[in-house]
Amino acid sequence: MVKLEQAIQSTKFKSEVQKAMLNILYSAWWLKTLMSKELKEYGLTHEQYNVLRILKGKYPDQMCVRDIACRMIEKSSNVPRIIDRLEIKKLVKRTTSAIDKRETVITLTQGGIALLEASTHIINKIMEESVTIDQQDAQQLNLLLEKVRVGEE
Amino acid sequence: MVKLEQAIQSTKFKSEVQKAMLNILYSAWWLKTLMSKELKEYGLTHEQYNVLRILKGKYPDQMCVRDIACRMIEKSSNVPRIIDRLEIKKLVKRTTSAIDKRETVITLTQGGIALLEASTHIINKIMEESVTIDQQDAQQLNLLLEKVRVGEE
DNA sequence: ATTAAATACATGTATATACACATAAATATA
DNA sequence: TATATTTATGTGTATATACATGTATTTAAT
Numbered sequence: 001m002v003k004l005e006q007a008i009q010s011t012k013f014k015s016e017v018q019k020a021m022l023n024i025l026y027s028a029w030w031l032k033t034l035m036s037k038e039l040k041e042y043g044l045t046h047e048q049y050n051v052l053r054i055l056k057g058k059y060p061d062q063m064c065v066r067d068i069a070c071r072m073i074e075k076s077s078n079v080p081r082i083i084d085r086l087e088i089k090k091l092v093k094r095t096t097s098a099i100d101k102r103e104t105v106i107t108l109t110q111g112g113i114a115l116l117e118a119s120t121h122i123i124n125k126i127m128e129e130s131v132t133i134d135q136q137d138a139q140q141l142n143l144l145l146e147k148v149r150v151g152e153e
Numbered sequence: 154m155v156k157l158e159q160a161i162q163s164t165k166f167k168s169e170v171q172k173a174m175l176n177i178l179y180s181a182w183w184l185k186t187l188m189s190k191e192l193k194e195y196g197l198t199h200e201q202y203n204v205l206r207i208l209k210g211k212y213p214d215q216m217c218v219r220d221i222a223c224r225m226i227e228k229s230s231n232v233p234r235i236i237d238r239l240e241i242k243k244l245v246k247r248t249t250s251a252i253d254k255r256e257t258v259i260t261l262t263q264g265g266i267a268l269l270e271a272s273t274h275i276i277n278k279i280m281e282e283s284v285t286i287d288q289q290d291a292q293q294l295n296l297l298l299e300k301v302r303v304g305e306e
Numbered sequence: 307a308t309t310a311a312a313t314a315c316a317t318g319t320a321t322a323t324a325c326a327c328a329t330a331a332a333t334a335t336a
Numbered sequence: 337t338a339t340a341t342t343t344a345t346g347t348g349t350a351t352a353t354a355c356a357t358g359t360a361t362t363t364a365a366t
Contacts, residue, residue: 002305004295009224010210014277016291017284021184022226023298028181029227030302031174036324045324047352057163065315071162073175074182076354080316085351102314102361124167130304131170137297138169142157144286144294145176149183151283152155189354198354200322219344229324233346238321255331255344 024148031131038126042119043089047074049123051082052091052116055108064103080104091115177301184284191279195272196242200227202276204235205244205269208261217256233257244268 004023005011013019036046044052054071055063069079083106086092091112097103108116133141157176158164166172189199197205207224208216222232236259239245244265250256261269286294 002302003299008226016288016295017286018280020286020291020294020298021280021284023295024177024184025181025226027298027301028178030305031177033229033324040324045351066313073161073178074353076186076352078316078353078355080314081352084316097314100314100362104315127171127174131174131301132303133170133173133297133300135169137300138173140293141173141297141301142169142176144290144297145173145180146156147286147290148180148284148294149155150285152183186354193354198321217344218346227323229322231323231325231346234322250344253332253344257345 020148024145034126034130035123038122039119041122042115044115044119045085047072047077047082048086048091049116049119050077051079051086052108052112053120055092055106056113056116059108059113062105062107064097064105066103068106086112173301177298187279187283188276191275192272194275195268197268197272198238200225200230200235201239201244202269202272204232204239205261205265206273208245208259209266209269212261212266215258215260217250217258219256221259239265 004019004026007026008022013022032046035049039046039049050072051068054068057071058067065079065083068083069075069077072079083092083094087094089111090109093107093109095105095107097105157172157179160179161175166175185199188202192199192202203225204221207221210224211220218232218236221236222228222230225232236245236247240247242264243262246260246262248258248260250258
């Protein structure tokens with residue numbers, strides 16, 4: 001295990017709360033890096049994978065760009081542009097909605113489903129191997145993280 | 154408080170551990186957004202601020218690019234480029250080391266110090282207002298996050 | 307029915323991430 | 337000493353973030 005102190009070569013924190021904030025930021029980077037490394041084998045970025053997973057959640061129903069955007073972990077993600085890359089790789093298809101011509105409807109292709117399934121399989125395996133906390137600790141962690149965001153509107 | 158379920162409009166998680174991973178990623182994004190919003194008033198990005206703080210930690214000693222890089226929270230940050238922006242704004246100064254001509258030595262300017270102090274003051278205030286967990290919870294959170302990264306080399 | 311406002315998406319710009327590669331200088335090796 | 341390797345930094349490219357703006361379409365208001 002690498003403690004935060006070693007990771008960012010800092011020992012003096014203003015408070016335990018400030019250390020926790022840095023710890024959250026560092027842990028998120030660590031998790032993303034871990035996933036991205038695996039996803040690279042499939043030619044996917046972390047964010048492209050996230051969009052594919054969101055689409056899978058509604059499959060075989062389609063989703064419009066807005067629906068995808070509000071399910072993204074990073075809310076400021078530029079979903080149209082991420083879909084651009086996925087479309088080039090023929091993992092999704094874009095069509096204009098017949099009901100509301102402003103909406104672009106995104107559909108997972110068979111290739112998209114196949115790639116998502118293969119990569120998800122590996123990702124889950126890697127994450128299970130790398131993150132070994134037990135269910136109780138995870139539950140406690142979820143509780144505390146939501147406490148951190150208590151001021152969120 | 155906004156629970157993760159509402160934030161990413163998802164209710165079915167594979168496990169409490171998977172939920173915790175998403176919770177870490179979302180919380181990190183939330184914290185970064187909160188800080189960036191304030192830093193914008195000072196014309197700084199989150200990453201530029203991080204570099205300035207690292208430099209402050211050694212002040213009045215100087216630091217080379219590599220030393221800054223290994224203290225960054227996001228290890229894949231391109232430090233030379235971040236320093237480019239800081240240099241343009243005259244917040245830091247670049248000089249080539251006399252001892253090792255490969256090294257670029259970075260120095261905080263008076264303007265850099267002033268801007269850092271002003272922005273740190275506000276950031277600390279905002280973070281104290283927004284993140285209201287107590288010291289014990291923070292300690293517990295730090296413990297759990299390091300448990301998450303137990304597999305880190 | 308016409309106009310105004312809101313909505314959905316695309317596009318543009320600056321900065322950052324992630325990573326490969328280039329360059330110059332220092333160190334190790336033959 | 338000459339060469340090879342390593343190290344420190346800079347540069348290039350593709351993608352993403354953060355945010356502003358543009359455009360078409362729908363909805364609401366007059």
